[in-house]
Amino acid sequence: MFALLASSALAVVLTPTSGGSFTDADGAVWSLNSAGDVIKNGQAVPGGSGTSALTQTTWAQDSATGGWYYWNGLDPSPVQATTFADDFNSLSLYNWRNPSAGGTWRPASWYSPNDDGYAVNQGWMVNPFNPATPYTSLYTAANGVARLGIQNNVDCGSACENQPYLGSQLLTQSFAQLYGYFEARIATPQVAGTGFAFWLMSASTWPPEIDIVEIVTTSTSSPAIAAQTVWDVTTSSIAGQCYSYETFPNYNATQFHTYGVDWTSATVTFYIDRIARCSFPTPTGYTAPMFPILSSQQGGDWSGPIPSGATLGPMQVDYVKVWASKPF
Numbered sequence: 001m002f003a004l005l006a007s008s009a010l011a012v013v014l015t016p017t018s019g020g021s022f023t024d025a026d027g028a029v030w031s032l033n034s035a036g037d038v039i040k041n042g043q044a045v046p047g048g049s050g051t052s053a054l055t056q057t058t059w060a061q062d063s064a065t066g067g068w069y070y071w072n073g074l075d076p077s078p079v080q081a082t083t084f085a086d087d088f089n090s091l092s093l094y095n096w097r098n099p100s101a102g103g104t105w106r107p108a109s110w111y112s113p114n115d116d117g118y119a120v121n122q123g124w125m126v127n128p129f130n131p132a133t134p135y136t137s138l139y140t141a142a143n144g145v146a147r148l149g150i151q152n153n154v155d156c157g158s159a160c161e162n163q164p165y166l167g168s169q170l171l172t173q174s175f176a177q178l179y180g181y182f183e184a185r186i187a188t189p190q191v192a193g194t195g196f197a198f199w200l201m202s203a204s205t206w207p208p209e210i211d212i213v214e215i216v217t218t219s220t221s222s223p224a225i226a227a228q229t230v231w232d233v234t235t236s237s238i239a240g241q242c243y244s245y246e247t248f249p250n251y252n253a254t255q256f257h258t259y260g261v262d263w264t265s266a267t268v269t270f271y272i273d274r275i276a277r278c279s280f281p282t283p284t285g286y287t288a289p290m291f292p293i294l295s296s297q298q299g300g301d302w303s304g305p306i307p308s309g310a311t312l313g314p315m316q317v318d319y320v321k322v323w324a325s326k327p328f
Helices: none
Strands: 002-005 011-014 021-023 029-032 038-040 059-062 067-071 084-087 105-107 116-120 125-128 139-142 145-148 164-173 180-187 194-202 209-216 223-229 238-243 259-264 267-272 275-281 291-296 314-321
Touching: 029 180, 029 238, 125 291, 145 164, 145 291, 180 194, 180 209, 180 291, 194 259, 209 259, 209 267, 209 291, 238 275, 291 314
Parallel strands: 125 164
Antiparallel strands: 002 011, 002 067, 021 029, 029 038, 059 067, 084 314, 105 164, 116 125, 139 145, 145 314, 164 291, 180 259, 180 314, 194 209, 194 291, 209 223, 223 238, 259 267, 267 275
């Protein structure tokens, strides 16, 4: 199927055999012929490189009018640009000991920009730039996917407060935003006792907190649960929460899914695979910018302990992207 969007921002869906047409607001008549060419006023419109629109892998443009048309529904329109995007072709980490080098993400520094790691649940969140915890293998990227690891603490000892597990965490070094659509594409293992998360925090106080997704496995006999939660500022308790077993019966955390939240002044709406799963009124006090965080760790009391001998694997993150408003 071919989705066509003309310069007036009106849309029509045509198939090569439909013979249908669409008249734009400027009077131009658009259609699609059996060869897959986009036709405007009876003439084939060249693609972005001058070839048939059907042969373009993602997009083609009518340069004469500035109108866009798309193949397979892919939409590269610049109308809704991202305010933040990381496709993880590499992993850009900020080292507070060498700030002039810059970096997109701060590792394990939730409490302070100068953290050297911290304890949470039954684990130690590792800052690999701490000379006492140089576990760089917990933070890697390859083939456009970041991998945030969790592993047994074999030799860290007192530098990690003798916690039994080592975890990883990333938060944006300088980016934060008030309202908008925040999204990540993630796959995780389903290992009992583990917890993985994509969430938002304020730099000033806690709460507010929006857990775009927490992926928790509570036992080896049950699949992982995806929980989506918004916290109340006044009571420091949950203001709204939904679970994948309620909203997504066939959910499988080991497959890549997009997890998103549309945060406005009125509502907080959670998405999995860009399908709205639940929505809640925005609690009082959500008036400051928030920043994205990615975490891999032991899941605390919620998940229970990690079984002895369990094979631990990383959370995989294909991308993190943010828009000023929901882009679809």
